[in-house]
Amino acid sequence: xxxxxxxxxAVWFVIVVIWFIGFIRKLQEKxxxxxxxxxxxxxxxxxxxxxYRGTRACWIPVYEYEVEGSxxxxxxxxxxxxxxxxATEADVHYNPFDPxxxxxxxxxxxxxxxxxxxxx
Numbered sequence: 001x002x003x004x005x006x007x008x009x010a011v012w013f014v015i016v017v018i019w020f021i022g023f024i025r026k027l028q029e030k031x032x033x034x035x036x037x038x039x040x041x042x043x044x045x046x047x048x049x050x051x052y053r054g055t056r057a058c059w060i061p062v063y064e065y066e067v068e069g070s071x072x073x074x075x076x077x078x079x080x081x082x083x084x085x086x087a088t089e090a091d092v093h094y095n096p097f098d099p100x101x102x103x104x105x106x107x108x109x110x111x112x113x114x115x116x117x118x119x120x
Contacts, residue, residue: 032095033103039063039092042073044083061086062112067099069117074102074109 044059058079065072072094080086092109095101102109 032097033093033101035067035094035096035099037065037067037092037094039065039074039090039104041086041088041090044080044086045075046083047079059083059085063090063092063104063109065092065094065102066117067094070099071115071117072099072102072111073113074104074111076104076109078104 040063042062042064044061047058047060059082060075060077060079062073062075065074074092078086090104092102092104100111100114102111
């Protein structure tokens with residue numbers, strides 16, 4: 001019986017440590033996002049987050065922002081009830097050393113593509 005308690009405590013401790021490490025990494029990534037640009041809403045993608053699976057669909061906004069001739073498309077973890085629920089422009093904070101690390105209004109962005117801006 002004591003062995004099971006020790007095992008449960010050890011598992012909970014490992015879970016807390018992993019969560020804490022992830023939390024600290026996110027804070028460090030945000031701290032590095034010192035540059036600011038304007039992102040334009042490219043589209044809203046319909047997704048069903050894991051926590052809502054089977055209950056409702058959510059719209060996740062995708063914003064485009066440009067840094068030194070490269071355009072990044074970032075999916076922002078901010079669900080809306082329909083595809084028109086988001087602002088057409090938003091402030092994008094990004095890391096000047098790795099512009100693919102970004103956030104909008106405190107929410108971390110997930111870069112889904114990057115491409116070079118075409119002349120013309």
